[in-house]
Amino acid sequence: MLEVKNLNVFYGKLQILWDLSINVGDESVGLFGPNGAGKTTLINTILGLVKPVSGEIVLDGESLVKMETDKIIKHGIAIVPQDRELFPFMTVEENLRTGNAYIARARKKYQERLDFVFEIFPVLKERLNQAAGSMSGGQQRMVAIGRALMSDPKVLILDEPSGGLQPSLVTEVFHRLKDLKKSVSVLVTEQNVRQALKAIDRGYILENGKIAMADTADNLAGNDHIRKSYLGI
Ligand SMILES: Nc1ncnc2c1ncn2[C@@H]1O[C@H](COP(=O)(O)OP(=O)(O)O)[C@@H](O)[C@H]1O
Numbered sequence: 001m002l003e004v005k006n007l008n009v010f011y012g013k014l015q016i017l018w019d020l021s022i023n024v025g026d027e028s029v030g031l032f033g034p035n036g037a038g039k040t041t042l043i044n045t046i047l048g049l050v051k052p053v054s055g056e057i058v059l060d061g062e063s064l065v066k067m068e069t070d071k072i073i074k075h076g077i078a079i080v081p082q083d084r085e086l087f088p089f090m091t092v093e094e095n096l097r098t099g100n101a102y103i104a105r106a107r108k109k110y111q112e113r114l115d116f117v118f119e120i121f122p123v124l125k126e127r128l129n130q131a132a133g134s135m136s137g138g139q140q141r142m143v144a145i146g147r148a149l150m151s152d153p154k155v156l157i158l159d160e161p162s163g164g165l166q167p168s169l170v171t172e173v174f175h176r177l178k179d180l181k182k183s184v185s186v187l188v189t190e191q192n193v194r195q196a197l198k199a200i201d202r203g204y205i206l207e208n209g210k211i212a213m214a215d216t217a218d219n220l221a222g223n224d225h226i227r228k229s230y231l232g233i
């Protein structure tokens with residue numbers, strides 16, 4: 001479905017991603033690596049916010065590399081960014097609505113998308129009229145993920161979804177991700193590799209802008225390098 005092929009990305013003269021290839025099918029895929037490895041840069045390149053010097057990004061047979069970000073989103077990529085800013089003075093419902101207001105295909109399915117978001121995050125149904133900024137950190141995270149789901153994406157990309165959450169909520173977020181992968185392809189970056197490995201099918205290890213390893217979640221969990229460097233075992 002989503003294929004990234006031989007991507008080379010620079011910031012100025014500094015090369016950040018090196019001949020990077022990954023793919024995401026009907027599955028949930030993790031992207032792990034230390035701070036500064038290039039995870040967010042890869043996401044920003046998929047979204048068209050950063051233009052690669054060379055390489056291809058293909059979604060269902062269609063090239064995204066020359067498309068503008070708004071078109072890429074219309075083609076079915078949704079992102080929950082690292083900063084995840086909501087509109088704090090708008091209600092939960094208004095925030096969710098911004099997730100599909102600009103996408104005709106999704107806007108027609110507004111109620112269906114909303115029901116889907118409620119299925120994943122039932123608590124949001126009771127909070128629809130509450131100002132998003134007055135909710136707990138965990139609930140705001142759910143609104144941010146829900147907003148991305150409103151656009152009816154083929155691929156949902158989450159950049160460090162557990163960041164800044166207390167441990168019990170981290171577990172909750174990954175449980176929901178596990179539910180999600182039944183209906184949408186997921187690409188997720190995470191520092192919390194231990195928990196993420198339980199919620200994904202496959203993962204890539206990104207180190208210094210290069211794919212250092214690619215394997216099933218089970219094999220990664222048992223790998224010595226992963227255990228020492230990412231799981232602290
Ligand atoms: N806008 C930018 N301009 C220049 N360098 C950047 C920019 N954004 C990130 N970098 C650098 O690119 C590298 C990869 O960063 P990033 O993609 O944010 O990594 P990660 O998300 O894995 O922590 C880092 O060395 C970072 O300092």
Ligand SMILES: [Mg+2]
Pocket residue numbers: 039040041082159
């Ligand atoms: Mg990042």
